[in-house]
Amino acid sequence: MELKPLIQVEEISFGYTEENVLSDISFTIKKGEIVTLLGPNGCGKSTLIKIMLGLLRPAGGDIFFNGKNIQQMSSKSLAREVAYVPQLHKSSFPYTVRDVVLMGRIPHKAFFFQYSKADMEIAADALGRLSISHLADRAYTEISGGERQLTLIARALAQGAKTFIMDEPASGLDYGNQMRLLDQIIKLSREGYTFIKSTHSPEHALWIADRAIMIKNGALMADGKCDEVISSKNLFHLYNARVNVLKLNRSLRVCVPQTICGCTEFAHSPLPPCELGEPISCSAVRGG
Numbered sequence: 001m002e003l004k005p006l007i008q009v010e011e012i013s014f015g016y017t018e019e020n021v022l023s024d025i026s027f028t029i030k031k032g033e034i035v036t037l038l039g040p041n042g043c044g045k046s047t048l049i050k051i052m053l054g055l056l057r058p059a060g061g062d063i064f065f066n067g068k069n070i071q072q073m074s075s076k077s078l079a080r081e082v083a084y085v086p087q088l089h090k091s092s093f094p095y096t097v098r099d100v101v102l103m104g105r106i107p108h109k110a111f112f113f114q115y116s117k118a119d120m121e122i123a124a125d126a127l128g129r130l131s132i133s134h135l136a137d138r139a140y141t142e143i144s145g146g147e148r149q150l151t152l153i154a155r156a157l158a159q160g161a162k163t164f165i166m167d168e169p170a171s172g173l174d175y176g177n178q179m180r181l182l183d184q185i186i187k188l189s190r191e192g193y194t195f196i197k198s199t200h201s202p203e204h205a206l207w208i209a210d211r212a213i214m215i216k217n218g219a220l221m222a223d224g225k226c227d228e229v230i231s232s233k234n235l236f237h238l239y240n241a242r243v244n245v246l247k248l249n250r251s252l253r254v255c256v257p258q259t260i261c262g263c264t265e266f267a268h269s270p271l272p273p274c275e276l277g278e279p280i281s282c283s284a285v286r287g288g
């Protein structure tokens with residue numbers, strides 16, 4: 001029997017003005033999936049994420065979480081199910097990193113509350129999982145952008161939600177932290193966590209995501225398994241960039257811009273040469 005989807009996005013349309021930023025977007029997400037939203041700057045990824053979090057109300061369509069329309073869920077009950085890691089986050093108040101992570105516990109609290117010993121332990125555990133325990137007493141306003149991003153992910157963990165919606169979570173992270181983040185996402189997905197994340201890196205999607213959803217000009221361009229959807233042809237249509245998707249081994253693919261491969265002969269071809277099913281090796285690309 002087919003499992004009921006965890007999230008249903010049904011015919012979503014939205015505009016900040018009369019002009020639509022998103023038109024007729026529909027897809028479903030199953031529990032435990034890692035789904036990546038890909039698309040050029042301004043295509044509507046963050047807007048869609050905000051609609052999925054109930055922060056923006058769509059002009060048309062609905063979002064269902066576990067079969068429930070999110071418009072009918074209180075923000076607290078949605079926050080117990082779904083944690084948000086925003087793209088950029090600045091705070092003018094110098095909360096400590098521990099305090100920011102503890103804020104993840106607020107959806108579990110009554111109006112007047114004190115953090116319990118259990119809350120403190122959950123926050124410490126989240127800091128440890130992201131390897132940032134050493135930052136616990138530092139002011140959130142005085143740590144680097146990458147460290148702030150890790151703090152927000154720790155806050156999402158402390159929130160106890162099993163679904164994470166992340167807006168470009170790797171932006172601002174150094175290479176090592178990007179890899180640790182991807183590793184953490186895979187580990188959590190094996191524990192049953194679900195991830196919906198936007199990224200500007202098709203490779204991050206190829207490496208860890210089950211599915212890629214491509215959005216162009218506010219409309220769904222493609223939705224499918226990463227290996228099938230992240231092809232040279234689709235990347236060209238999506239980003240107007242000529243990229244070869246190379247198969248390194250049975251499960252690992254990488255994206256190599258054709259200009260970096262030194263393939264000047266591809267510059268005038270109407271479509272990139274490397275399509276899924278016919279991956280070409282680096283040496284072939286270099287003409288070696």
Ligand SMILES: Nc1ncnc2c1ncn2[C@@H]1O[C@H](COP(=O)(O)OP(=O)(O)OP(=O)(O)O)[C@@H](O)[C@H]1O
Nearest residue numbers: 016017021039040041042043044045046047048087
């Ligand atoms: N608050 C706003 N008011 C008016 N227009 C907005 C607002 N926020 C975003 N937009 C516009 O909506 C469109 C989609 O923006 P959105 O931030 O969703 O794109 P995105 O795909 O997340 O972009 P990026 O990859 O650059 O973060 C853009 O044209 C943007 O200028």
